[in-house]
């Protein structure tokens with residue numbers, strides 16, 4: 451775009467930082483430099499025995515696990531995820547995914563991943579939001595690392611009416627019954643990076659991870675953009 455025109459547009463519609471709301475300077479994308487520096491990075495990388503890896507001990511066979519940011523109530527990561535999920539700002543996800551990938555690229559690539567995939571969103575939420583926030587993160591991550599992103603490797607099971615009725619009477623709805631492998635995508639023998647936006651208890655990742663590990667000789671690593679802590 452013509453620079454004079456773009457300056458003119460910014461005068462009336464300033465691009466603002468998704469973290470703190472101040473106008474962005476030229477060259478800044480999505481968040482300002484101040485927020486970029488203040489991102490509450492975990493610095494876990496793929497360090498052995500980090501908190502995310504420990505979260506899955508005894509639950510899921512994980513090769514590597516990490517999280518990019520700490521997610522605290524009213525913190526910067528929570529603000530950014532809120533923008534991504536509820537303010538129609540898919541570019542916030544792309545940007546976070548890009549940084550996550552870029553800042554850890556070497557250690558990630560050393561583990562020889564084959565594909566990157568995400569936790570599928572419930573169809574009702576997908577319809578309401580228009581995009582799966584984790585897919586947006588994955589696109590940026592893939593761009594930064596060169597790891598191929600394949601969406602929808604895992605699907606949410608669709609239930610028949612009778613099954614739905616049955617489920618309603620079952621107080622302890624089983625998370626592992628919610629997902630299945632998309633048979634059109636062959637993952638056997640591959641090292642898969644499973645990516646999500648926020649990890650809290652890890653139950654969803656555990657259920658999706660089990661589905662991926664049900665295929666022959668797959669290797670699984672868990673990557674969450676944010677790690678919810680108190």
Ligand SMILES: [Zn+2]
Pocket residue numbers: 467468469470471472481482483484485486
């Ligand atoms: Zn800012």
